[in-house]
Amino acid sequence: MKILRFIISLLLTVGLVFALNMKIGMLPPVGKFIDPVNGFWQNAEKLEPEILPELKLNVTEASKIIYDERLVPHIFADNMHDLYFLQGYVTAMNRLWQMEFQTHAAAGRISEIIGEKAIPFDREQRRIGMLWSAENAVKIFSEDTLAKQIMEAYSEGVNAYINSLTEKTLPLEYKLLNYKPEQWTTLKSALLLKFMAKMLTANERDFENTNMLNLIGKEKFDLLFPDYFPNTDPIIPRGTVFDSVSVKIDTGKVTTTGKQITYEPIEKTDAHIGSNNWAVSGSKTLSGKPILCNDPHLKLSLPSIWYEIQLNAPDINVYGVSLPGSPGVVIGFNDWVAWGVTNASVDVRDWYEITFKDASKKEYLFNEKWLNTTARVEEIKVRGGKTFYDTVYYTHLGPVVYESNFTESGAKQQNLALKWTAHSPSNELKTFYYMNRAKNYSDYEHALTFYQCPGQNFVYADAHNDIAIWQQGRFPARWKEQGKFIMDGSMRENEWQAYIPQQQNPHVKNPERGFVSSANQHGVDETYPYYYLGIFEHYRNRRINNELRRMQNISADTMFRLQNDNYNLMAEENLPVMLEYVNKNELKNDSVEKLVLDALEKWNYMHDAEMIGPTAFDLWWKQYTTFVWDEFEDKPYKLIKPHPSAVLRFMKEFPNDRLFIHQTTKDRTPKNAVNLSYDAFYWTGLKINELIIEDEHPQWGFQNAITVEHLARIPAFSFNNLVTGGYKYAVNAVSPPNGPSWRMVVELGNKPKAWGVYPGGQSGNPGSANYTAFVEKWAKSEYYELLFMSRENQEKGKYVQQIIPVK
Amino acid sequence: MKIIFLKIALIAGISFGLQFILPWWIIVIVAFAIELLFGGKTSLSFFSGFYGVFIYWFMYAGIIDFQNGFLLSKKIALLFHLPQMPLIVALVTALLGGIIGGMGSLTGNLFRKMFNV
Numbered sequence: 001m002k003i004l005r006f007i008i009s010l011l012l013t014v015g016l017v018f019a020l021n022m023k024i025g026m027l028p029p030v031g032k033f034i035d036p037v038n039g040f041w042q043n044a045e046k047l048e049p050e051i052l053p054e055l056k057l058n059v060t061e062a063s064k065i066i067y068d069e070r071l072v073p074h075i076f077a078d079n080m081h082d083l084y085f086l087q088g089y090v091t092a093m094n095r096l097w098q099m100e101f102q103t104h105a106a107a108g109r110i111s112e113i114i115g116e117k118a119i120p121f122d123r124e125q126r127r128i129g130m131l132w133s134a135e136n137a138v139k140i141f142s143e144d145t146l147a148k149q150i151m152e153a154y155s156e157g158v159n160a161y162i163n164s165l166t167e168k169t170l171p172l173e174y175k176l177l178n179y180k181p182e183q184w185t186t187l188k189s190a191l192l193l194k195f196m197a198k199m200l201t202a203n204e205r206d207f208e209n210t211n212m213l214n215l216i217g218k219e220k221f222d223l224l225f226p227d228y229f230p231n232t233d234p235i236i237p238r239g240t241v242f243d244s245v246s247v248k249i250d251t252g253k254v255t256t257t258g259k260q261i262t263y264e265p266i267e268k269t270d271a272h273i274g275s276n277n278w279a280v281s282g283s284k285t286l287s288g289k290p291i292l293c294n295d296p297h298l299k300l301s302l303p304s305i306w307y308e309i310q311l312n313a314p315d316i317n318v319y320g321v322s323l324p325g326s327p328g329v330v331i332g333f334n335d336w337v338a339w340g341v342t343n344a345s346v347d348v349r350d351w352y353e354i355t356f357k358d359a360s361k362k363e364y365l366f367n368e369k370w371l372n373t374t375a376r377v378e379e380i381k382v383r384g385g386k387t388f389y390d391t392v393y394y395t396h397l398g399p400v401v402y403e404s405n406f407t408e409s410g411a412k413q414q415n416l417a418l419k420w421t422a423h424s425p426s427n428e429l430k431t432f433y434y435m436n437r438a439k440n441y442s443d444y445e446h447a448l449t450f451y452q453c454p455g456q457n458f459v460y461a462d463a464h465n466d467i468a469i470w471q472q473g474r475f476p477a478r479w480k481e482q483g484k485f486i487m488d489g490s491m492r493e494n495e496w497q498a499y500i501p502q503q504q505n506p507h508v509k510n511p512e513r514g515f516v517s518s519a520n521q522h523g524v525d526e527t528y529p530y531y532y533l534g535i536f537e538h539y540r541n542r543r544i545n546n547e548l549r550r551m552q553n554i555s556a557d558t559m560f561r562l563q564n565d566n567y568n569l570m571a572e573e574n575l576p577v578m579l580e581y582v583n584k585n586e587l588k589n590d591s592v593e594k595l596v597l598d599a600l601e602k603w604n605y606m607h608d609a610e611m612i613g614p615t616a617f618d619l620w621w622k623q624y625t626t627f628v629w630d631e632f633e634d635k636p637y638k639l640i641k642p643h644p645s646a647v648l649r650f651m652k653e654f655p656n657d658r659l660f661i662h663q664t665t666k667d668r669t670p671k672n673a674v675n676l677s678y679d680a681f682y683w684t685g686l687k688i689n690e691l692i693i694e695d696e697h698p699q700w701g702f703q704n705a706i707t708v709e710h711l712a713r714i715p716a717f718s719f720n721n722l723v724t725g726g727y728k729y730a731v732n733a734v735s736p737p738n739g740p741s742w743r744m745v746v747e748l749g750n751k752p753k754a755w756g757v758y759p760g761g762q763s764g765n766p767g768s769a770n771y772t773a774f775v776e777k778w779a780k781s782e783y784y785e786l787l788f789m790s791r792e793n794q795e796k797g798k799y800v801q802q803i804i805p806v807k
Numbered sequence: 808m809k810i811i812f813l814k815i816a817l818i819a820g821i822s823f824g825l826q827f828i829l830p831w832w833i834i835v836i837v838a839f840a841i842e843l844l845f846g847g848k849t850s851l852s853f854f855s856g857f858y859g860v861f862i863y864w865f866m867y868a869g870i871i872d873f874q875n876g877f878l879l880s881k882k883i884a885l886l887f888h889l890p891q892m893p894l895i896v897a898l899v900t901a902l903l904g905g906i907i908g909g910m911g912s913l914t915g916n917l918f919r920k921m922f923n924v
Contacts, residue, residue: 006917013839013910017832020907031907034900035831036867040883041900044875167830172879716885767879 023178033175043172043767051799056806057160059085066797068787071762071770074310074797081153083313084327086803088157088184091307095324095764096161097171098303100181101711103188103325106195107131108380113177115383124266126378127392127406129399130194133423137190140425147429151186154327158184172766173712192325193429197422199298200454202269203535204349207261208640210485212632214258215639227533229645233542234522235457235469236506237513245529246501251479252493257353260637261486263402263413273298273738274537275342276563276731278517278544279461279469281510285554289749290461293559294331294340295740297733300708302718302772304760306742310789311436318436319754319788321742324764328432331744333754333788336439337462338746344455344471345520347533348421350482350496352397352489353414361393361403365490371396397489398423417489419496421474426452441466441509448472449502457518463748469516470507471523475500478531500530515548517541519731538645539569539729556755559745564781565731566607570644571617575600577651578624581677592692593685607727609701612688614727618703619687624680628659628673644729651677701725706736708759708775710766717766719759724779732781743783755783810847811855817841818859818908823867834860834904835911842915849916856912861905868897 020031033039051067059082066074073090077083092099104110108125110118125131141147162181174180213221275296282288298305306321311329320332331340356373357363363370373393380388393400395417402416427450434447444460448470451458455473460466476483476496487494506523508516519541523532547562579600587594596616603613621644626633628650629641650657655673671679691698701723710717726734733740744756761773777784787796818841822834838856847855872880872894880896889895 002917002921006914006921009910009914009917013835013907013914016907016910017835020903021830021832030903031831034903035826036864036871036900036904037826038831040879041868041871044871044879046874047876714886716882766882767875769876769878 028176028178032178038168040172040175040767042168043175043765045763045765045768047769049768049770049799051801053800054802054804056804057085057089058156059803059805062805063803065090065801065803066789066794067799067801068796069798070308070773070784072308072310072787074312074787074789074794076312076791076794078313080149080313080315082803083311083316084150084153085157085160087309087311087322087327088154088159089161090309091322091324092158092161092184094762095303095307096158096181097173098711098764099158099184099192099325100188101173102195103191106134106191106198108378111380111382111385111388113179113383116385119380119382119388121267122380123378123388123390123406126380126390127399127401128198128266128418129392129394129420129423130191130198131378132376132394132399134187134190134194136423136425137193138187140427141186141190141429144427144430146433147427148186150327150429150433151189154189155184155186171764176714177712189326189429192323194422196323197454199269199273200343200456201348201420201422202267203345204268204347204351204483205535205640206349206351206483206486207263207265208638210256211260211635211637212639213256213485214260215632215635218254224642224646226646228522228526229538229643230649231542232522232525232536232538233545234506234525235471235516235518235541236508236524237511238525240508240511240524242524242528243504245477246504247477247498249477249479249497250493252482252487252491254481254485255488256485259414261414261416262637263407263416265638266401270299270738273343274345274520274540274733276517276519276540276544276733277340277342277457277459277469278515278548279338279459279467280515280548280551280554281461281467282465284514284548284552285747287555287747287749289463289747290465290467291554291556291559292333292338292340292459292461292467292746292748293563293744294342294459295563295743296331296341296343297735297738298741299737300706300739300741300759302708302710302760302766303764304741304758306758306760308756308758308762308786312789312791316437317790319786320744321756321758326432327429329436330432331742332436333746333748333752334436334438335463335752335790336748337444337460338748338752338754339435339438339444339461340459340744341456342459342518343520344457344473344475344523345534345536346455346471346473346475346523347483347535348453348455348473348475350419350476351486352395352417352419352494353486354395354397354400354403354417354489356403356415361400364395366396367490367492373400395489397495414486416486421453421455421476424452424474426450426474428452440464441468444468445470457523459516459518461746461748463750463752466510467516468507468509469518471505471518472502473505475505475530475532478533480531481533482531484533500532504530513549517544517548519544538643540731540733543567543569543731556745556747556753560755560781560783562731563740563743563745564726566725566727567731568605568607568614568617568727568729570729571603571605571621574621574644574648574651575603575605575617577648578620578677578681581674582681583678591685592689593682596681596685596688607700607704607725607730607732609699609704609723609725611700612698614700615691615698615703616684616688618700618727620680620684623683623687624677627676627680631659704734704736706734706739708772709737719772719775722759722775722779740778743778745783752788754786754788756786757783810845811851814841814845814847814855814912815859815862818856818912819863822860822908823863832907834908838908838911839915839918842912843919846916846919849913849920852916853909853913855909856915857905857909859912860908861901864904865897865901868900869894872897
């Protein structure tokens with residue numbers, strides 16, 4: 001009896017301990033996780049950061065890191081190695097989990113962390129060649145002495161931090177997901193650059209365009225999807241004279257097999273990932289010196305995609321935001337110059353239909369010959385499951401992403417290969433290396449020559465009163481409409497035959513109008529000698545240009561206001577036409593419709609948080625376009641609905657077009673733009689009424705509330721429902737889940753003055769008070785003055801950390 | 808009767824010391840060993856381990872929680888669907904630790920009782 005008692009108790013105890021030490025499903029090992037000595041409690045930081053006054057690290061000379069009160073590190077080193085070593089170290093200290101998670105995502109290795117449900121995601125990354133192209137990039141980095149040194153020093157710094165970790169100090173997410181960090185390598189930094197390349201260039205519409213072309217024919221396609229919309233205001237001011245074409249390409253023909261592409265397109269970039277940047281010359285500013293502004297719009301996430309930092313060594317003194325995982329500063333300023341980026345939005349991804357000789361997929365047809373494919377076996381390790389092997393066939397055009405192996409059913413459809421500039425080796429690292437150290441316009445121009453992908457609009461201003469903008473990247477020289485639709489990969493003239501020579505990339509220096517700007521619109525007007533494709537913004541950019549043209553005596557304050565401007569130019573252009581269609585006499589005096597109409601008629605097109613007008617407009621517009629494009633709904637293949645500008649054109653020019661016939665309801669009575677708009681208006685009234693009755697705050701700020709989501713989508717670690725103004729077509733492009741991820745204003749001069757804010761915090765630890773420290777300030781459109789230190793002036797630092805070399 | 812307070816104090820103190828070098832489950836072994844060493848009423852033996860670990864874990868977690876302004880514990884509460892109130896997560900932590908500790912001490916006591924000591 002006594003023995004039995006003991007055995008039962010022993011088994012229960014041992015069983016309990018084992019159960020609590022094991023990862024079960026999505027739960028972490030509970031005992032290990034809640035243990036106050038080594039578990040999550042150790043990630044609950046004291047409110048006042050504890051920064052050691054001294055740190056022994058593998059630097060070659062004594063260095064110093066000064067943290068300001070917002071915990072921005074200002075690194076003072078004596079040589080390049082120590083500088084990038086310390087950047088790697090402090091970045092890892094604050095953002096290690098994020099750095100590794102993003103590179104695991106890029107490499108298609110998420111299954112290793114969360115198990116088999118991530119296999120489809122991982123396969124997709126592998127099949128589009130993310131890991132393959134990062135491996136190629138590593139070769140370039142290791143052949144280039146400069147890049148190699150920087151990458152290695154950075155990795156050493158990250159690893160110094162990783163190696164100092166114990167069970168107790170491991171970042172929270174590792175404890176929660178129960179895994180450990182690996183050593184950092186150049187490959188991981190390369191993967192991060194590919195991660196950005198994918199984020200910013202996966203905007204092609206080859207599938208959707210092909211499907212649409214098959215559905216409606218070329219004539220209607222051109223009407224609904226023109227290359228240029230009326231009033232296009234390109235980045236390079238109209239009237240700029242361009243050199244003529246200097247590369248020779250053989251023209252092919254747009255063809256289509258007529259087959260709809262029923263593949264689900266792989267993960268793509270939201271069309272509203274975009275950005276603004278501009279620089280005004282001293283002739284338009286109060287100080288007489290240029291001001292440069294930039295706000296890149298990305299999916300807002302926690303930890304933030306950006307990490308603020310200042311880097312100082314004898315040949316460099318730069319401040320700005322960096323991408324955790326990549327050495328250097330990406331957007332920022334130094335003593336002489338400032339620069340910023342927006343996405344070029346030029347299409348650099350084309351899809352080719354591949355003809356394999358037989359089921360072995362060893363040969364494919366090109367230019368009337370059979371060429372060999374290369375098979376690459378991707379090994380996807382799966383947590384708690386069997387390793388998944390996936391074979392990807394590479395052609396000279398790129399990997400055959402879609403083929404029978406990849407479809408759910410294995411059904412016989414088109415084999416589609418992806419050609420993408422991110423596949424070709426390049427050394428963007430050097431752009432940032434030279435840009436961080438630039439002193440004048442020619443340094444900036446030189447830095448850009450190393451930059452290929454993702455194509456960006458690099459805005460520039462310096463203390464000598466030069467302003468400029470270059471659309472820089474490696475862009476294919478296309479024949480007209482090449483790559484707009486899926487192409488036959490066996491035809492020689494369909495492949496990219498040449499690239500636009502770098503010197504002919506769109507650029508302008510000190511234009512007469514006194515400012516340069518970009519907001520993802522067309523780079524150039526129709527007189528540019530090369531044909532290009534892309535998804536271009538049509539409203540924000542014109543608002544910015546209209547405002548900048550008008551403005552004089554510009555100060556930083558004026559620029560803050562412009563960056564946070566909620567004006568919706570789309571509404572200004574489209575709403576009056578829609579309002580004309582509403583028969584005001586039909587509305588009862590105290591009805592909700594009347595209330596909505598009044599709100600809209602009085603509305604100043606501002607998407608401010610406290611207004612109801614923008615909510616009504618947004619609802620009305622969405623419903624209206626759903627009615628208008630209902631013929632494109634519910635198809636077994638993907639389509640993209642036409643742009644608001646196309647709607648406007650049809651409303652004005654063809655109000656009785658068949659498009660305005662209501663297809664989806666049983667109501668088959670002929671409709672036109674007028675009664676369709678009215679139907680949608682009536683629906684809007686009902687919807688607003690519902691919001692009011694259900695106490696759901698019809699004010700725009702609530703309707704547009706944005707959640708800054710944790711990278712692993714853990715709601716508890718996200719900042720939920722942040723009430724704020726803005727709109728996708730406004731300069732302040734808050735369009736959940738995307739928005740301005742970093743707002744920066746730099747006033748050049750003898751000593752630059754700068755302001756900035758991002759919706760996050762310097763610490764990546766959800767247990768730190770600094771995890772979301774800047775979020776509310778960001779939501780209120782306020783800025784921090786950035787503390788730009790020098791060797792001589794370091795007084796304002798809050799914590800000083802001496803870095804002592806380990807002998 | 809007083810011996811239970813001594814046992815609680817010893818379990819708390821020794822666990823605290825050993826946890827710095829050994830994994831969390833050392834608390835079970837400590838509770839087991841203390842009961843094995845001291846013995847006593849079986850009906851009370853669960854409580855020596857329970858309170859020993861409970862008190863020590865609650866104080867440890869509670870102090871951290873307080874110094875952190877309850878920032879992280881609120882997030883963890885959300886994660887595990889617990890009420891988002893200060894010290895709730897610390898209490899749950901201590902309860903779980905207490906149960907494990909209690910199981911350890913009970914087993915230790917029963918082991919001793921097998922030999923009729």
